[in-house]
Every structure is written in C-alpha cells, then in structure tokens.
Amino acid sequence: MNDAGQVIVRPVQGNGPVPYWAPEELVAAGAKLRRLLLVKGERKGQSVRFLHADAYETFHLADFVYELVRGTIALDFDCREMTPGSDGLRNHGTKFRVPPLTVCRLYLRKERL
Numbered sequence: 001m002n003d004a005g006q007v008i009v010r011p012v013q014g015n016g017p018v019p020y021w022a023p024e025e026l027v028a029a030g031a032k033l034r035r036l037l038l039v040k041g042e043r044k045g046q047s048v049r050f051l052h053a054d055a056y057e058t059f060h061l062a063d064f065v066y067e068l069v070r071g072t073i074a075l076d077f078d079c080r081e082m083t084p085g086s087d088g089l090r091n092h093g094t095k096f097r098v099p100p101l102t103v104c105r106l107y108l109r110k111e112r113l
C-alpha cells in the first residue's frame with residue numbers, strides 16, 4: 001500500500017506493469033462481498049453430497065486489505081495492454097483466492113446453517 005492508500009501489486013518475477021487499486025475501487029469490491037454463503041460438500045464419483053453451509057455478513061474491508069498486504073489472500077490479476085506496445089493497462093478482471101479458514105476473519109457475523 002502506498003501513501004495514497006492504493007493497494008499495489010508487484011510481479012513475483014521480473015519487471016513489468018504494476019497494477020493497483022484505488023481506495024474507491026476497494027470500497028466497491030467490499031460492497032459486492034457484503035454477504036457470502038460458503039457451502040461445504042464432498043464428491044463421490046459423479047455425485048456431490050452437501051455437508052453444511054456457512055453464512056457470512058458484514059464484510060470488514062480493513063481486514064480484507066490487511067490480509068491482502070500480508071499475502072494471505074492470493075490475487076489472480078488478469079490485465080492486458082490497452083493497445084499493443086502501449087504502457088497502459090486494461091483490467092480484465094481480478095480474482096481473489098481466499099483460503100476457507102481466512103474467510104471467517106473477513107466478516108463480522110458468521111452463522112452455520
């Protein structure tokens with residue numbers, strides 16, 4: 001995170017474009033994640049048996065940013081050049097990989113269904 005409050009992602013290998021999120025973009029992401037239903041199941045052959053579901057409410061954005069900075073949450077950042085050879089980037093979607101045990105730290109209210 002830099003002085004402007006942006007979350008900056010540096011490539012693991014080599015140099016290249018450095019994607020970032022502005023604070024207002026993180027707030028928008030938090031609005032999409034305000035509720036979550038996580039279903040646990042097991043697969044046996046072609047069938048799936050559902051074991052339980054956990055409902056999460058009241059997403060805590062500060063904890064999300066903390067886990068991003070800490071490296072607990074992995075990012076799949078898909079970006080491409082705006083035009084071939086340009087320095088500008090176009091975001092083609094960001095995916096967050098959150099370990100199931102970390103999800104509970106991101107929400108203030110949890111309930112097993």
